[in-house]
Amino acid sequence: MALTSDRTTLGLTVGFVAVALLGVFVLPDWLLNQILVAFSRALAVVGLLVLWRTGLVSFGHALYFGLGAYTVALLGRNYGIGEVLVTLPAATLASALVGFLLGFIVRRYREIFFAMLNLAFSMVLFGILVKTEALGSTDGFNVEQPTLLGIGTDDAAVKLTALFLGVCAIGWLTAVLVHRYLGSILGSLTTAVRDNEIRVEYLGYSAAEAIHGKYVMSAALTGLGGGFMAISLGQVDPESMVNWTVSGELVFVTILSGPGSVAAPFIGSLIFELLRTYAFELVPYAWQLIVGGTLLLIIFFLPGGVWSVLSRLAGRRGVEP
Amino acid sequence: MSAILETVGVNKTFGAVTAARDINVSVAKHEIVGIIGANGAGKTTFVNMVTGWLPPSTGRIRFDGRDITxxxxxxxxxLGICRSFQVAQxxxxxxxxxxxxxxxxxxDAHGLGVxxxxxxxxxxxxxxxxxRRYQMQDYRDQPASTLPQGIRKLLDIAMAMVAQPKVLLLDEPTSGISVEEKFPLMDIVMGALKEEGVTVLFVEHDMEIVSRYVSRVLAFYQGEIICDAPPAEALADPKVKEFVIGDDLHNQTLLQAGALQDGAQEVSDARG
Amino acid sequence: MNLLLTILVEGLGYASYLFIVSLGLTVIFGVLKILNVAHGAFYAWGAYLCAFLIGEFSTMGVSDLGTMVAIPIAALIVGLILGSAIERTIIKNLYGRDEVLIVLATFGLFLVLEDVILLVFGVDPYFAYQPTYAMPGVQIGGIHQDGYKLSMIVVSLVIGLISWAVLNRTHWGKLVTAIIYDSELAVAMGINVPRVFYTVFVAGAVLGALGGAYIAPTISVAPGFGVEVIVLSFAVVVIGGLGSIPGAAIGALLVGMLRAYAVLQWPEIELFVVYAVMAAVLIFRPEGLFAPAKARKI
Structure with a gap:
C-alpha cells in the first residue's frame, strides 16, 4: 500500500507540473486566469472534502474564505503589506485560529445542525462587514499589489503567470500533504468517524477531537483559498467573499468533484469555473438552473462526483488515476 | 487472587427508575463471568457503567487498583477495559x-504518532x-455492511480485543445469531480470548451458552444482583429460576430437560 | 411608548408571514425529516403567481378588495400543482437518505425553480398593491397602522390555530403526530406513511406559497427574493425547534421583533442579529426551544 500512496504523490506531482508547464507555454491568458481562480477555490474545497469524508457538510465556510480574503486585504490597506509570504500564512493562521475557537462549539453538532450553525456564524461575519464602514461596507476595497520576497510587477501578464505558478505550487503542496494526512492513522478517522463514532470512542480515540482537528484543517485551507482569491481578484467585498452563496458554491464544487481524491477539487473547481463562464455567455438567465440541475443529477446518479467518472475512464484504459 | 475489576456500592437511577441498586462485584484476573437476567434487569447498564458510557449515580468502580468512576x-x-456491543459497532x-x-x-497511536x-x-x-485467529480470512476484503450477522459480531469482538485489554465485556455476543451458529462462534471467540488470557464478563440470555463457558454467574433482577455463584449453583437457585430463567421459553425447555444442570455440572467437573 | 408600539406592530406583521412560511417548513421537517430548501421557491412562486393574478383581475375590472381572492388561489395552485409534482418526482426518492444530502438536493431544486420563475414571469419586478388600498388603515395609540398588515396578523393567528386543531383534535392529525414521534412504529401500526408524507408535503407547500402570496401586495416581487425568507425561516425553525408548531410561532415572533427593533433602532445589527440569536440558541439548546418529543432509541 505504501507503494500506491507514493504513486498518488507521483501522479499529483506530474499533474501539477504538467498544468504549470502548459500554463506557461501553451494556454491563453484568459484560461490561465480561470485556472488561477479555480485553484484558489479548490484549496478551500480540499478542506471541505476532508470534512465531507467525515460525514460533515458546512453551509458556512464562507466565514473562513472571507476571513482569509479580508486578512490579506486588510494587511495591505492598513499596513501596506503585499508580501505573499506574510499575507497568505496570515490568512491561513487567522482562519485556523477562528476555526480552532469555534471548533469547540461546532464539534458537538452533526448533520443539519453542524451545517446550520456554521451558516449562522458566517452570516454574522457577513452582517458585520456589510455594516462596517471601516471594513469597506458593501463595496469592499482593493487588495495591495502582491510581492514575493519584495519583488512585484506592474506587467499584468507577468503578474498573472507568477500568481498562476504560485497557485499551482501551493495547490500541489496542499494536495500532497492532505493526501499523506488521509493515509495516516488520524486520516483514517474520517470515514471511521462518519461510520461509527461509538466504535471510535471505544477504540480509545475522541471522535469530537478528531472532528475538531479536521475542522481546523478545513478552516485553514479555506482561509488560504480565500486569501489567494483576494490576491487573484485584486479586490474584496462581502457579497463575493462572505455571503452564504459563497458557502453554497464551495459545497457545490465539493459535491461536483466527489470525495474520491485530493486531485478532484482542482478538476471540479476548474469545470465549475468554465461552466460558469460559458453559461453566462450562452444562457444568461439559467445559471442557477444549471447549478441546481447539476446538483440534483450528481446526488441521484453520480454520488462519486466527477472524479468517479474520470477514474472509471482511466480504469478502463488500464491507467492508474 | 487479586481483584482486577471491582464495583463498590454502585447505583444508577434514571429519574424514578432504578437501573442498578447497590452493585458490589469483585472479579479476579482470568475469570470468565456470565451476566444473566431478564430484559431490563440492568445487565447492559452494568456494562455501560463499567465501560464509561454512563457514570454511576453513586458508588465507585475500580480497575486494577485504580478508580475509574x-x-x-x-x-x-x-487503561485496558474494552467491550463489544449487542448490535455490532x-x-x-x-x-x-x-x-x-x-x-x-x-x-498503536500516541500523541503525534497519529x-x-x-x-x-x-x-x-x-x-x-x-x-486468522477469529477465522474471518474469507471475509477479509468484504465491506462490513455486507457481512452475515455472526461474522459482524465476531469482527466487533475482534476489534475490541485489538488493544489487548485486561478486561473484556461482551454484551450479548450471541444475540441475533441462529442456534446452529452460536456454538461454533462462541468456540472461536472463547478460544481466542483464552489464548490472550483476558478476563471476560459477558451478558448472555442463552443459559446453554452460559453453562458451557463461564466459571461464575451474576444474576440481575430489577437492577440488583440476586445471585453470584458458580453456574451449576446459580442455575439451580430458586430465585434465578423464577426471575431470570422463568420468562424465557427456550431456557425453560432446556431447564426441564435437565440439560442446563448437566452442562453446568460437566463444566465444573472439568475444572475440578 | 409610541416607539415600542411601532416595534410591536412592525414585528408582529413581520412575524406573521414568517410564521406562515416557517409553519410549512417545520411541519414538513417534523414528519418527513426533510429540511426543504425548495420551500423558499414555493414562497417565491406563490408571490409571483399572486402578483400576476392580481394584475389580471384588476384589468378585468375586479375591485381592489376583490383582488385579494388571488391570494388563496395562488397559494392553492402552487401548493397543489407544484408541490405535488415535486413530491412525486423528487422528494419521494429522497426519503430515508442522508439528511444533509437531502438538504443539498432540495437546494438544487430551489435553484432550478428560482430560474424557472424568471423563464415564466420574466426578470422585471411585479407590483400588485391593489389589496393594500382596499384595506382601511387603523389608528392604534394615535399611530396610523396599515390595515393590510393587521389582516396578515389575524390570518396567521387563524392558520396557527387551525393547524394546532388539526394536529391535536382530528384523527388524521394524530396519525401525523404518531409519525413525528416514531415513524418506524407508525409503519408497524399500519399507518399509510407515504400517503401522509405526500399530504403533509403538499400542505406545507401551500403554506409556503401562502406566505409569499400574502406578502406580494406589500413589496415589489423581484428575482431572488425567495432566498432571504428561506434563510430566515431556517433561523425561525432552528430557534423554535425543528418540527414544532409552537416553536415556529415563538421563533417567528422572536425573529420578527428582533428585526423590527434592529431596523428602527439599531440598523448596524439588522443583518446578523437573527443569526447571532440562532447561533446562541443552537449552542445553549441544540434541539431548539421547543423540540417535539421523540422516541428515545438506544
Missing amino acids: GLAPRKITR VFMTATVFDNLMIALGIA LLPLRVRAREERADAIL
Whole structure:
C-alpha cells in the first residue's frame, strides 16, 4: 500500500507540473486566469472534502474564505503589506485560529445542525462587514499589489503567470500533504468517524477531537483559498467573499468533484469555473438552473462526483488515476 | 487472587427508575463471568457503567487498583477495559481488514504518532493474524455492511480485543445469531480470548451458552444482583429460576430437560 | 411608548408571514425529516403567481378588495400543482437518505425553480398593491397602522390555530403526530406513511406559497427574493425547534421583533442579529426551544 500512496504523490506531482508547464507555454491568458481562480477555490474545497469524508457538510465556510480574503486585504490597506509570504500564512493562521475557537462549539453538532450553525456564524461575519464602514461596507476595497520576497510587477501578464505558478505550487503542496494526512492513522478517522463514532470512542480515540482537528484543517485551507482569491481578484467585498452563496458554491464544487481524491477539487473547481463562464455567455438567465440541475443529477446518479467518472475512464484504459 | 475489576456500592437511577441498586462485584484476573437476567434487569447498564458510557449515580468502580468512576469511554479503553456491543459497532463502509487496521492504528497511536501512515507492513501482518485467529480470512476484503450477522459480531469482538485489554465485556455476543451458529462462534471467540488470557464478563440470555463457558454467574433482577455463584449453583437457585430463567421459553425447555444442570455440572467437573 | 408600539406592530406583521412560511417548513421537517430548501421557491412562486393574478383581475375590472381572492388561489395552485409534482418526482426518492444530502438536493431544486420563475414571469419586478388600498388603515395609540398588515396578523393567528386543531383534535392529525414521534412504529401500526408524507408535503407547500402570496401586495416581487425568507425561516425553525408548531410561532415572533427593533433602532445589527440569536440558541439548546418529543432509541 505504501507503494500506491507514493504513486498518488507521483501522479499529483506530474499533474501539477504538467498544468504549470502548459500554463506557461501553451494556454491563453484568459484560461490561465480561470485556472488561477479555480485553484484558489479548490484549496478551500480540499478542506471541505476532508470534512465531507467525515460525514460533515458546512453551509458556512464562507466565514473562513472571507476571513482569509479580508486578512490579506486588510494587511495591505492598513499596513501596506503585499508580501505573499506574510499575507497568505496570515490568512491561513487567522482562519485556523477562528476555526480552532469555534471548533469547540461546532464539534458537538452533526448533520443539519453542524451545517446550520456554521451558516449562522458566517452570516454574522457577513452582517458585520456589510455594516462596517471601516471594513469597506458593501463595496469592499482593493487588495495591495502582491510581492514575493519584495519583488512585484506592474506587467499584468507577468503578474498573472507568477500568481498562476504560485497557485499551482501551493495547490500541489496542499494536495500532497492532505493526501499523506488521509493515509495516516488520524486520516483514517474520517470515514471511521462518519461510520461509527461509538466504535471510535471505544477504540480509545475522541471522535469530537478528531472532528475538531479536521475542522481546523478545513478552516485553514479555506482561509488560504480565500486569501489567494483576494490576491487573484485584486479586490474584496462581502457579497463575493462572505455571503452564504459563497458557502453554497464551495459545497457545490465539493459535491461536483466527489470525495474520491485530493486531485478532484482542482478538476471540479476548474469545470465549475468554465461552466460558469460559458453559461453566462450562452444562457444568461439559467445559471442557477444549471447549478441546481447539476446538483440534483450528481446526488441521484453520480454520488462519486466527477472524479468517479474520470477514474472509471482511466480504469478502463488500464491507467492508474 | 487479586481483584482486577471491582464495583463498590454502585447505583444508577434514571429519574424514578432504578437501573442498578447497590452493585458490589469483585472479579479476579482470568475469570470468565456470565451476566444473566431478564430484559431490563440492568445487565447492559452494568456494562455501560463499567465501560464509561454512563457514570454511576453513586458508588465507585475500580480497575486494577485504580478508580475509574466517571472516566470517558476512550480513557477506560486506554487503561485496558474494552467491550463489544449487542448490535455490532463496526465501520460499515470499510472492509473487515480495514476495520482491523483502523482499530490497530488507534491502539498503536500516541500523541503525534497519529500522523504516521496507517498502512505499514507490520500492522498489516498483525491484522491478518487477527483475521486468522477469529477465522474471518474469507471475509477479509468484504465491506462490513455486507457481512452475515455472526461474522459482524465476531469482527466487533475482534476489534475490541485489538488493544489487548485486561478486561473484556461482551454484551450479548450471541444475540441475533441462529442456534446452529452460536456454538461454533462462541468456540472461536472463547478460544481466542483464552489464548490472550483476558478476563471476560459477558451478558448472555442463552443459559446453554452460559453453562458451557463461564466459571461464575451474576444474576440481575430489577437492577440488583440476586445471585453470584458458580453456574451449576446459580442455575439451580430458586430465585434465578423464577426471575431470570422463568420468562424465557427456550431456557425453560432446556431447564426441564435437565440439560442446563448437566452442562453446568460437566463444566465444573472439568475444572475440578 | 409610541416607539415600542411601532416595534410591536412592525414585528408582529413581520412575524406573521414568517410564521406562515416557517409553519410549512417545520411541519414538513417534523414528519418527513426533510429540511426543504425548495420551500423558499414555493414562497417565491406563490408571490409571483399572486402578483400576476392580481394584475389580471384588476384589468378585468375586479375591485381592489376583490383582488385579494388571488391570494388563496395562488397559494392553492402552487401548493397543489407544484408541490405535488415535486413530491412525486423528487422528494419521494429522497426519503430515508442522508439528511444533509437531502438538504443539498432540495437546494438544487430551489435553484432550478428560482430560474424557472424568471423563464415564466420574466426578470422585471411585479407590483400588485391593489389589496393594500382596499384595506382601511387603523389608528392604534394615535399611530396610523396599515390595515393590510393587521389582516396578515389575524390570518396567521387563524392558520396557527387551525393547524394546532388539526394536529391535536382530528384523527388524521394524530396519525401525523404518531409519525413525528416514531415513524418506524407508525409503519408497524399500519399507518399509510407515504400517503401522509405526500399530504403533509403538499400542505406545507401551500403554506409556503401562502406566505409569499400574502406578502406580494406589500413589496415589489423581484428575482431572488425567495432566498432571504428561506434563510430566515431556517433561523425561525432552528430557534423554535425543528418540527414544532409552537416553536415556529415563538421563533417567528422572536425573529420578527428582533428585526423590527434592529431596523428602527439599531440598523448596524439588522443583518446578523437573527443569526447571532440562532447561533446562541443552537449552542445553549441544540434541539431548539421547543423540540417535539421523540422516541428515545438506544
